[in-house]
Amino acid sequence: AKAAGKHRWHRYQPRLHTRMKERHELQSAMDTAIAENQFTLRYQPVVDITDGEAVVGFEALVRWSHLRHGLLPPQQFISIAEETGQINMLGAWVLSQAASDVAGLQRVSASPSSPYASVNVSALQFRDQGFLHKVGDVMENSGLAPGSLQLELTETALVTDPAQTRSVMRQLRDMGVRIAIDDFGTGFASLRYLREFPVDVLKIDKSFIDGITEDSKKLGLVEGILRIADTLGLQVIAEGIESTAQRDLLTDLGCRCAQGYLFARPMTVEQGGHLLSRNGTP
Ligand code: C2E
Ligand code: CA
Numbered sequence: 001a002k003a004a005g006k007h008r009w010h011r012y013q014p015r016l017h018t019r020m021k022e023r024h025e026l027q028s029a030m031d032t033a034i035a036e037n038q039f040t041l042r043y044q045p046v047v048d049i050t051d052g053e054a055v056v057g058f059e060a061l062v063r064w065s066h067l068r069h070g071l072l073p074p075q076q077f078i079s080i081a082e083e084t085g086q087i088n089m090l091g092a093w094v095l096s097q098a099a100s101d102v103a104g105l106q107r108v109s110a111s112p113s114s115p116y117a118s119v120n121v122s123a124l125q126f127r128d129q130g131f132l133h134k135v136g137d138v139m140e141n142s143g144l145a146p147g148s149l150q151l152e153l154t155e156t157a158l159v160t161d162p163a164q165t166r167s168v169m170r171q172l173r174d175m176g177v178r179i180a181i182d183d184f185g186t187g188f189a190s191l192r193y194l195r196e197f198p199v200d201v202l203k204i205d206k207s208f209i210d211g212i213t214e215d216s217k218k219l220g221l222v223e224g225i226l227r228i229a230d231t232l233g234l235q236v237i238a239e240g241i242e243s244t245a246q247r248d249l250l251t252d253l254g255c256r257c258a259q260g261y262l263f264a265r266p267m268t269v270e271q272g273g274h275l276l277s278r279n280g281t282p
């Protein structure tokens with residue numbers, strides 16, 4: 001067994017080494033990348049499927065426009081940034097950029113209700129000392145309409161330090177910030193958390209939506225989530241809608257808001273502006 005283990009190590013070492021090198025390389029490039037404006041945001045519309053698919057909000061999704069690797073998706077650098085703590089700096093940049101971009105979109109929006117900005121916040125960033133202050137600063141100085149910032153947290157953020165999380169959430173709510181639970185159903189948060197925490201929105205993870213039209217168990221789970229949300233007075237956003245069949249089923253189930261390639265892919269803020277000034281539907 002020992003020999004086999006040794007053999008395995010030797011076989012995989014080169015690839016492992018390359019991956020570690022790549023991670024290290026991205027890690028050291030990240031500080032300058034922020035200073036040199038290499039990060040960029042895309043915005044995916046959230047639409048109201050009960051109202052002609054009108055845009056109600058924009059979720060900011062970060063990309064790294066890397067000099068040699070091209071446009072890197074978040075999966076390739078968010079976890080690295082979390083390991084090193086660089087997520088605090090990156091997350092702060094995302095928050096202020098998204099707020100000022102969406103403030104600009106609110107100014108061109110023809111619709112009476114302003115689209116909101118929705119920003120992903122990692123659990124680590126949420127627990128950082130400076131986070132609340134940063135959010136307060138953004139609410140005051142970005143030009144974003146009051147009540148139009150939503151923060152997306154995963155269940156991990158809820159369960160890690162419940163007491164502190166609840167206190168931060170309360171202060172956010174006092175600032176008029178809405179809290180959404182991202183990837184809902186994939187983590188470990190119990191229903192108790194939903195009741196005890198000032199949560200406003202549940203985002204049903206794409207993995208529940210995939211196959212919902214064929215798989216009666218998935219359909220049952222989504223019905224369950226919608227019922228829970230209804231009972232607790234929470235809004236719901238279904239993620240990853242790719243077909244009209246999925247959209248129609250969700251509409252029948254009473255789900256109001258959705259996101260997905262069927263409606264719109266993540267787009268630049270300029271494209272978002274065109275969308276809103278046209279007629280507000282993708
Ligand atoms: P997420 O928050 O669950 O975002 C949804 C992801 O699914 C996005 O990928 C989006 O482009 C993609 N998506 C949306 N609709 C569809 C669809 O109909 N079909 C398919 N196949 N995919 C769809 P993206 O932009 O690569 O982001 C991946 C994840 O990275 C996000 O998952 C989020 O957890 C994280 N992320 C992105 N931006 C940030 C950020 O600024 N901060 C933090 N902490 N995490 C971020
Ligand atoms: Ca999200």
Ligand code: CA
Pocket residue numbers: 182183205206239
């Ligand atoms: Ca998701």
Ligand code: CA
Pocket residue numbers: 154182183
């Ligand atoms: Ca996520």
